[in-house]
Amino acid sequence: MASRGDGVDKSTWWDRHELMFGHHHRSRAGQSPGDEVVRFPDGSKATTVDDRADFDEWPPPRPEGPILRRNGGGGGSGDDRFVSSSWSLWLWPLPPPEPFEFAVEWPLYEVPLTFTELDGAAIAAAAGRAQPYWP
Template identity: 80%
Template sequence: MPIERMLFRTEALAIVLASAVAFPTGVKIGLQLAARRVEGVNEDTWWDRHDLMFGHRRHRFRAEDSLPDEVVRFGVRFPDGSKATTVDGRTDSGEWPPPRPEGPILRRSSGSGGSGDDRSVSSNWSLWLWPLPPPEPFEFAVEWPLYDVPLTFTEVDGAAIVAAAGRAQPYWGQTK
């Protein structure tokens, strides 16, 4: 389902919450990121930022470490106060099936392409949110110090996502 909400925009950067694909257990969130080289950004800085737009650098950190400015942070906050971010630092227990987590989880799941050159770059990112949001408005957050993106909240319609999940169809039926 389309969401099409501008999360943040400057002369150099745009971040759009583009879409959601709802499943009975969670939702895949589609983001579009676009940047352009503005006056005063040198060649090395531009290419470093270009690579970040594709998520080529994965940062590993411990909870006690401060996050590098290069790390983009996404998050959700539900009306009951529960929240999750892409930098929560939760680790995989290695158990299968994994234990049911406490509270929501938001993880970057993939990038699905994009394009760029020495003047501009665009990229598509996907996040996985578990569980489904409640059927009421909730907040989606973004922060990216490298691009001077302050912690910014945007309201999202949880009811529309829950309704879409209700329409989800399995790819294959049960076999007998």
């Protein structure tokens, strides 16, 4: 969710809106609405800054190192003062069953670097209940 706030003209607002919620999140010469980072307990990290390429083969090759990618989103609505939408993140490998950090920073919307601790045990338990989608 983002709010235009005071001091942001309509043209800048719609440019930000397109960059954040458009089909190509990095469509403008290296600009990004923000970045997300996962830091594992062993110090390794995955970030959306990496912007690794899609794989054309199925199943894809096993990635090297941790990966955090933005996936599709949706559910957007708004006007020239307010917008709300979402997208999902894909993380590989699964985090260990212990707490780890998720960080987000979105300078475009003046969101400072913010850390949140996530429960790796809850994520590992949920992954253990997952079922294959295709038989």
